[in-house]
Amino acid sequence: NAGVMQNPRHLVRRRGQEARLRCSPMKGHSHVYWYRQLPEEGLKFMVYLQKENIIDESGMPKERFSAEFPKEGPSILRIQQVVRGDSAAYFCASSRTSGGNTGELFFGEGSRLTVL
Amino acid sequence: QQQVKQSPQSLIVQKGGISIINCAYENTAFDYFPWYQQFPGKGPALLIAIRPDVSEKKEGRFTISFNKSAKQFSLHIMDSQPGDSATYFCAALGSSNTGKLIFGQGTTLQVKP
Numbered sequence: 001n002a003g004v005m006q007n008p009r010h011l012v013r014r015r016g017q018e019a020r021l022r023c024s025p026m027k028g029h030s031h032v033y034w035y036r037q038l039p040e041e042g043l044k045f046m047v048y049l050q051k052e053n054i055i056d057e058s059g060m061p062k063e064r065f066s067a068e069f070p071k072e073g074p075s076i077l078r079i080q081q082v083v084r085g086d087s088a089a090y091f092c093a094s095s096r097t098s099g100g101n102t103g104e105l106f107f108g109e110g111s112r113l114t115v116l
Numbered sequence: 117q118q119q120v121k122q123s124p125q126s127l128i129v130q131k132g133g134i135s136i137i138n139c140a141y142e143n144t145a146f147d148y149f150p151w152y153q154q155f156p157g158k159g160p161a162l163l164i165a166i167r168p169d170v171s172e173k174k175e176g177r178f179t180i181s182f183n184k185s186a187k188q189f190s191l192h193i194m195d196s197q198p199g200d201s202a203t204y205f206c207a208a209l210g211s212s213n214t215g216k217l218i219f220g221q222g223t224t225l226q227v228k229p
Binding site: 004031033035041042043044045048056058059091093095104105106107108109110 | 122150152157158159160161162165205215216217218219220221222
């Protein structure tokens with residue numbers, strides 16, 4: 001009964017490169033959320049997706065960031081032309097229902113992006 | 117209005133003592149308040165949660181106290197153990213926000229043996 005799986009766990013990119021972070025939700029979960037954690041800070045909501053749909057992307061930067069959750073395969077958070085300020089831990093969470101009723105989100109172990 | 121303010125930023129407690137972490141919020145639309153525990157290098161894990169229709173919820177050594185009128189809630193860890201050393205985040209969720217948890221800044225707890 002695997003939990004939320006994220007990969008890669010660690011990713012190093014140079015400025016201007018692209019970063020792709022992948023998330024497989026828990027079995028039976030169709031709701032995925034991405035959060036970003038900067039050093040010494042709490043988690044900030046980025047985007048909420050269901051299969052093939054973006055439900056809420058109010059926390060996503062307007063440029064360079066995109067997310068998808070295709071019908072088949074993992075959810076992907078894509079960061080184009082990375083800058084040093086993108087260095088952070090990116091956490092994916094999933095829930096069985098919309099999560100709005102219980103807040104019971106199950107988090108992965110995160111992908112730590114370092115931009116040189 | 118969307119903020120959740122958490123204090124203290126760090127806390128050191130002796131083994132067996134009580135650890136207390138406080139949070140305050142502004143948005144009265146929040147109606148679900150979970151606490152998450154995060155160990156270094158790991159993702160946050162749900163610890164305990166409360167809704168504003170109750171003033172207290174206890175699960176083992178962990179208790180949430182909730183003061184709706186003051187818009188404050190706190191986590192109490194009784195008989196703190198070295199294994200409790202972690203970062204704790206309070207959070208809030210509005211009924212109209214599906215999964216959009218608003219997190220506090222976190223409290224790093226160190227329990228000394």
